[in-house]
Structures are given as C-alpha cells and as structure tokens.
Amino acid sequence: MKMDLKQLFDIVGEKRPIDCELDFSAEELYGQTPFHTPVAVTGQIENRAGVVRLVFGVKSVLSLTCDRCLEAFERAYDFSFEHVLVRTLHTENDEYVVCEDGVLDLTELVRTDLLLELPTKVLCREDCKGLCGQCGKNLNFGSCECKKKSIDPRWEVLSEMFS
Ligand SMILES: [Zn+2]
Ligand SMILES: [Zn+2]
Structure with missing residues (x-):
C-alpha cells in the first residue's frame, strides 16, 4: 500500500491515521507461507514541528x-x-x-x-519434547516404548546371563 504524504511533509501539524489490513499470504517464512490471515496495521503519521513521525502497531496470526x-x-x-520519515x-x-x-x-515497511x-526458529511451545528418534512419536502426547528397550548395555549382558 503506497501512501502519498506530500501534503503531510509540507504542512506542520498534519496528521494521517493508519488503519488497514495487508495481505502477506504470498510471503515466505521458515519455508512456509504462514500469513493465512491479513496483517492488521493501525497507527498514525504526524508532522510535528517539521519532523514526520510514523507510529504503528502490527497484529498478525501466523499458521x-x-x-x-x-x-x-x-x-x-x-x-x-x-x-521518522x-x-x-x-x-x-x-x-x-x-x-x-x-x-x-507502507506494505514494504x-x-x-x-x-x-x-x-528465526519456531517451536509450538518452549519445552517442546519433539519426536522420538526411533519411532517418530510426538513425545508431547506421551512417551513411547522405545526408551524402555534401549537399556544400558551392561544390563543387557546381565539379562543374557540370567536368561
Ligand atoms: Zn513442537
Ligand atoms: Zn519411540
């Protein structure tokens, strides 16, 4: 979205509100296109004593x-x-x-x-347990059977002796 601010640059005291939604659905991030919903931008541009200042907030939901x-x-x-513009x-x-x-x-900015x-890295939660390297189970949903099998090799020798 391009905004013509010529007037705003020329007139001290001029203000321009910003309230728009930007479409970033084609934007690639983390090898995905996470912006399924538009990004909401609200703010204001103001020429105060000849200094043009832009203040805005960006709200987005990423998939x-x-x-x-x-x-x-x-x-x-x-x-x-x-x-400062x-x-x-x-x-x-x-x-x-x-x-x-x-x-x-504005879109580019x-x-x-x-x-x-x-x-730069996204985790579903801070302490995500990830997937089991052996069976691929999502360990956030509970543990798998793999851990029990991979017992200490020293015990394996013992269990063989007693079997
Ligand atoms: Zn996760
Ligand atoms: Zn497993």
Whole structure:
C-alpha cells in the first residue's frame, strides 16, 4: 500500500491515521507461507514541528509448523514500531525511512519491520519434547516404548546371563 504524504511533509501539524489490513499470504517464512490471515496495521503519521513521525502497531496470526515436533499451530504476534520519515536522506541513519517523492510504501515497511521482529526458529511451545528418534512419536502426547528397550548395555549382558 503506497501512501502519498506530500501534503503531510509540507504542512506542520498534519496528521494521517493508519488503519488497514495487508495481505502477506504470498510471503515466505521458515519455508512456509504462514500469513493465512491479513496483517492488521493501525497507527498514525504526524508532522510535528517539521519532523514526520510514523507510529504503528502490527497484529498478525501466523499458521506455523513446529521445528521440533512438526505439529501445526497458530500464534499471534503483536508488535509496535516507530520511524521518522524523510524525503531525502542527508546522513546515514537506519532510523529514518526515505519516502521518495513523498510516497511511503507502507506494505514494504511493515514487511521489513515484521520479519525482523519474528523469531528465526519456531517451536509450538518452549519445552517442546519433539519426536522420538526411533519411532517418530510426538513425545508431547506421551512417551513411547522405545526408551524402555534401549537399556544400558551392561544390563543387557546381565539379562543374557540370567536368561
Ligand atoms: Zn513442537
Ligand atoms: Zn519411540
């Protein structure tokens, strides 16, 4: 979504509310396309004493697959961001977002902000037990029989002696 902010850059005291939903359904993340529902963006752009400041919140629900146990799950993320908008960049400053010709590409900015903030690894829960390396059972749903079989080899010798 592109926003024409020429007027906002020119007039001190100008404000522009932001309330929109962005479609990131084609966006790839973790080798998946987790944005099944639109990303909600609300905020405001304001020219205060000639400084144009953008403040916004991003709400998204991602449909993910756990890296460890491969279960599908949904997780909501809620972040807020703040940027100073400029028409041209005079100094190197990452904090500033350049709006060429006074136009802001909000979709691109939200995408960059959001992807930087999201974790690089996704687990269904912090203490996910994962899958059994032998039988493939999801250990979050209970233990499997494999552990009992893989007893200490020293005991195996003993049990052979007594059998
Ligand atoms: Zn998991
Ligand atoms: Zn097992």
